[in-house]
Amino acid sequence: MPGIFMFDAYGTLFDVHSAVMRAGASLGPKAGELSALWRAKQLEYSWTLTAMGQSASADFWQLTQRALDFALERFDVREPALRSALLDAYRTLNAFAEVPDTLSQLKATGHRTAIFTNGTRGMIEDAIRAAHLGRLIDQVITVEETGVFKPAMSVYAHAAQAAGMTSRREITFFSSNRWDVAGAAAAGFSPIWVNRAGQPDEYPALAPLRVIPDLRNLLA
Numbered sequence: 001m002p003g004i005f006m007f008d009a010y011g012t013l014f015d016v017h018s019a020v021m022r023a024g025a026s027l028g029p030k031a032g033e034l035s036a037l038w039r040a041k042q043l044e045y046s047w048t049l050t051a052m053g054q055s056a057s058a059d060f061w062q063l064t065q066r067a068l069d070f071a072l073e074r075f076d077v078r079e080p081a082l083r084s085a086l087l088d089a090y091r092t093l094n095a096f097a098e099v100p101d102t103l104s105q106l107k108a109t110g111h112r113t114a115i116f117t118n119g120t121r122g123m124i125e126d127a128i129r130a131a132h133l134g135r136l137i138d139q140v141i142t143v144e145e146t147g148v149f150k151p152a153m154s155v156y157a158h159a160a161q162a163a164g165m166t167s168r169r170e171i172t173f174f175s176s177n178r179w180d181v182a183g184a185a186a187a188g189f190s191p192i193w194v195n196r197a198g199q200p201d202e203y204p205a206l207a208p209l210r211v212i213p214d215l216r217n218l219l220a
Helices: 018-023 025-051 060-074 080-091 099-108 121-131 153-162 178-186
Strands: 004-007 113-117 139-142 171-175 190-194 210-212
Touching: 018 025, 018 080, 025 060, 060 080, 060 121, 080 121, 099 113, 113 121, 121 139, 139 153, 153 178, 171 178, 178 190
Parallel strands: 004 113, 004 171, 113 139, 171 190, 190 210
Antiparallel strands: none
C-alpha cells in the first residue's frame, strides 16, 4: 500500500477555469479563450523564470496576476473591477465534483493525504477553506521554500522530504498536468496522470503508472 496519496492542486483538485466561469460573465464569448490564455501564461512564466534562475523574483500568486493582466490586455478588456473579481475567484476555485468524496474515502481507509503545489501557502489555504476540504488534507507542501517551480527536480525532492518519505516510490502522486507527471516520474515518485481533458500522451520516456479520467474510485 503506498505510503501517501499526494495531489497537485491546480487542475487536479481545483478547476482553474472556474474563476472565469463564476466571475467572468461580462466577457461573453471571450471567456473560454481568455481563461485558457490566463492558465497558459501562468505556467509559462513559472517555467521561464525557473529556467533562467529568476524564479525567486516572483511567487505563484504574482505570476497568476501577471498572467491575468496579459490575458486581459490581449483581449482588450479594461475593467479594474472585473480584474479584482477574477482574482478573488481564483483564490476560491471550485473543487472538482468528485474530490470531496474521494478524499473522504481515502481518509476513512486510513490513508495519508497531501497537496503538493506551485501555489503559495496562502493561495492553497484559501482554496482548501472555500472547498471545505481542511479535515481531508493531512499536509500542504508548497514550492515556496525551494525558490523554484515544478518541474525542477529540487521541488520533488523537497516534497518527499517534507512528507517524511524515504522511499519516493511510496508517494502516489496525482496530477492533471502531463509535464508534472513527467517531473514526478523523473524524481522517482509513483505518478498517476489524471487526464481530465483527454489529451494525447507526451514524454513517453517518463510515463505514468496509470492514466485515469478523474479522481473517482481510486481504491477500486
